[in-house]
Amino acid sequence: MAVFDKIQNIMDKTIAPVASKVADSKMLDALMGGMMCTLPMTLGVSVIAILINFPIPGFSDWVVSSGLMATGNSILTVTMNMMGIYISFFIGLRWGKVCGLSGYTGGIVSGAVFLAFMPQQSFEDIPMASFINTSYMGSNGVFVAILLGLIVPKVTAILMSKLEIKLPDMVPPMVADSLSPMFAAIVLFTAVWFAKWGLSFTPWGNLFDMINTLIGTPVTMVGASPLAYIIVCSLQSIFWFFGVHPNVMLNFYAPVIMACSAANTEAIIAGEALPYGAWAVVALGTAIGGQANALGISISLLFTKSERFKAIRGIALVPSLFNISEPLMFGLPVVLNPTYFIPFVLNIPVCAIVVQALYALGLGAAFNPTIQLPWVLPQPVIAFMQGGIGCLVISVAVLAVSVLMYTPFTLMADRQALREEQAALEESAA
Numbered sequence: 210m211a212v213f214d215k216i217q218n219i220m221d222k223t224i225a226p227v228a229s230k231v232a233d234s235k236m237l238d239a240l241m242g243g244m245m246c247t248l249p250m251t252l253g254v255s256v257i258a259i260l261i262n263f264p265i266p267g268f269s270d271w272v273v274s275s276g277l278m279a280t281g282n283s284i285l286t287v288t289m290n291m292m293g294i295y296i297s298f299f300i301g302l303r304w305g306k307v308c309g310l311s312g313y314t315g316g317i318v319s320g321a322v323f324l325a326f327m328p329q330q331s332f333e334d335i336p337m338a339s340f341i342n343t344s345y346m347g348s349n350g351v352f353v354a355i356l357l358g359l360i361v362p363k364v365t366a367i368l369m370s371k372l373e374i375k376l377p378d379m380v381p382p383m384v385a386d387s388l389s390p391m392f393a394a395i396v397l398f399t400a401v402w403f404a405k406w407g408l409s410f411t412p413w414g415n416l417f418d419m420i421n422t423l424i425g426t427p428v429t430m431v432g433a434s435p436l437a438y439i440i441v442c443s444l445q446s447i448f449w450f451f452g453v454h455p456n457v458m459l460n461f462y463a464p465v466i467m468a469c470s471a472a473n474t475e476a477i478i479a480g481e482a483l484p485y486g487a488w489a490v491v492a493l494g495t496a497i498g499g500q501a502n503a504l505g506i507s508i509s510l511l512f513t514k515s516e517r518f519k520a521i522r523g524i525a526l527v528p529s530l531f532n533i534s535e536p537l538m539f540g541l542p543v544v545l546n547p548t549y550f551i552p553f554v555l556n557i558p559v560c561a562i563v564v565q566a567l568y569a570l571g572l573g574a575a576f577n578p579t580i581q582l583p584w585v586l587p588q589p590v591i592a593f594m595q596g597g598i599g600c601l602v603i604s605v606a607v608l609a610v611s612v613l614m615y616t617p618f619t620l621m622a623d624r625q626a627l628r629e630e631q632a633a634l635e636e637s638a639a
Contacts, residue, residue, distance in 0.1 A: 235307045236359065240545045243300030243358060244452075247292065248524075248540040254288045255528040255536055257281045259585055289535060290343060293350030296452075297323040300358030308366035314390050315362035318397065322361045323354055325401050328415040345417045352453040353417055361397070368393035435491045435565065437465075442557045446501045450553055452544050455500045466492075473578040483576065487565065490573040493600060494564040494607040497588040499534025501556040504588070505611025506549070507537060509619040515626035518619070531585050548622045552614045559614065560607045567606060572599035 261272055261281040272278045298320035305315015327346070331339045344350075372392035405415070413419035441462050445455040469485040476483050483489065498504020507529040510522030525537040543549045567573065576596040592604035 236304065237545055237547075239304035239307055240300055240355065240359070240452075241542050243303045244296060244539040244542050244544055246299040246303075247295050248536060250288050250295065251292075251535040251539060252524050252528070254285055255531075255533045257284055258289070258533055259528070259531045286343060289347070291346040292535075293323060293346045293354035294320060296351060297354035297358045300355060301362050304359055305362035305365070308362045310362055310366055310369070310390070312387070314365065318365050318390070318394060319358045319361040322397070322401055323350070323357050325398065326353070326357075326405055326416045328417070347454070349421055349454075350417055352448075352451070353420055355452045356420075365390060365393055365397060368396055372396065435487045435561070438488055438491055438495075439558060439561045442495045442500075442561075443554065446554050446557055449500050449538070450544060450550060470578055477578060483578070486573070486576060487568055489578060490568050490576055490596070490600065490603065491561055491564050493573075493576070493588075493592055493595065494560060494603050495557055496532070497604060497608050497611065498529040499532055499537070501553050502560060502607060502611040503534040503537055503543070504529045505556070505608060505615045506541070506543065506619065508608075508612045509616040512616060512620060513623040513626075515623050515630055517626045517630070518623050530587050532588065533585075546622075548618050549615075552618050556611055556614055560610055563606055563610055564603055567603050572603055575599055 258281075261278045272281075298316040301319025302313060302316030305319070308315065324341075327341050327350075329339045329341055369390055375389075408415055408419065411419065413422055449455050469488055473483045473485050473489055494502075496502065498507060507522065507526045510518055510525065513519060513522065521537075521541055525540060528534070528536050538544050541549075543553060564573075573596055576599075578595075580595045582591050582594055589601055589604045589608070592600040596603075
């Protein structure tokens with residue numbers, strides 16, 4: 210730990226002051242606090258996600274035949290797959306209070322505007338019936354939810370400063386909080402109405418597709434080389450840090466992935482060398498425990514001493530082991546946490562160099578693209594099954610590098626948490 214102590218001293222003098230100043234932002238506090246409010250949900254359903262995808266012969270068949278898989282998927286659909294709704298509400302609620310909104314006004318208007326921008330489709334044979342595509346509520350809508358959670362409460366507060374209804378003091382606070390934003394809400398939703406109408410004339414058609422297309426366009430301009438894959442994954446890390454789920458960009462890169470995988474499969478069946486072998490092995494070592502090898506963050510929490518991080522590591526490690534990183538991303542949080550920006554963004558390029566070096570030494574040559582395993586299995590297990598000892602060594606090496614990269618930053622945050630806890634104890638004892 211002496212090495213880490215030296216690194217910590219350097220970081221405490223250089224990075225920590227900047228991260229601390231950024232972290233003191235009330236806006237970031239509202240963002241991180243709002244996302245942390247989703248932790249009970251993401252953690253509660255992560256067990257369901259693991260169990261319905263766990264590949265134990267007999268057990269998985271029973272889960273399907275008994276109907277538990279269908280029921281579990283329906284629960285995941287309205288929880289993890291609708292994160293946008295919850296995030297827009299909680300960020301709007303916390304940021305709204307900073308902006309001066311009372312009660313639940315910030316959360317209600319943010320969540321309602323998020324749903325108002327949602328594209329709807331009607332059933333031709335069922336009058337007065339329509340449906341909402343839930344994909345816009347999940348990974349395709351999280352970034353929009355964050356933006357609206359910040360913009361809508363601020364706009365509402367500005368409108369209320371001009372249009373707030375002043376009620377007599379004898380009116381109960383619950384009633385006053387509900388009625389005072391009425392005129393501001395009328396103006397707000399009228400503006401949303403015209404904005405949604407205007408977007409319908411654009412090539413995108415709606416707010417969600419516009420933002421996701423503008424984000425994903427650069428992805429379609431890269432190819433099938435290992436470097437291209439590294440660029441894509443690095444961009445995914447950057448956007449995931451800001452709350453844009455990696456799947457948004459992955460959707461644009463999916464044709465490249467399918468083409469490379471198909472070419473590798475055809476080659477191995479024909480007894481030929483894999484045309485995209487290096488690409489495939491790099492892909493194998495870039496998502497251990499989630500985007501940017503997030504399992505390394507969970508393991509780095511084992512070295513922490515503060516009560517806050519001890520509690521988080523107890524609930525984030527197991528889901529991360531099974532490649533479910535949402536409890537960690539929104540519970541620690543990693544999203545919009547300035548402490549983790551550097552290691553989270555640089556993890557993929559650094560680990561890719563390690564993978565490429567090991568692949569050049571002959572490790573990973575036994576990779577077999579015809580072996581397809583469920584994503585919920587721990588990544589080292591997948592690596593061993595697909596490429597034997599060579600790929601397992603690559604996976605373990607990447608995990609070790611990730612832990613080494615994340616640990617100094619985790620320890621820096623842990624020391625700050627210890628100081629805050631000590632200050633709270635001293636304040637309560639005074």
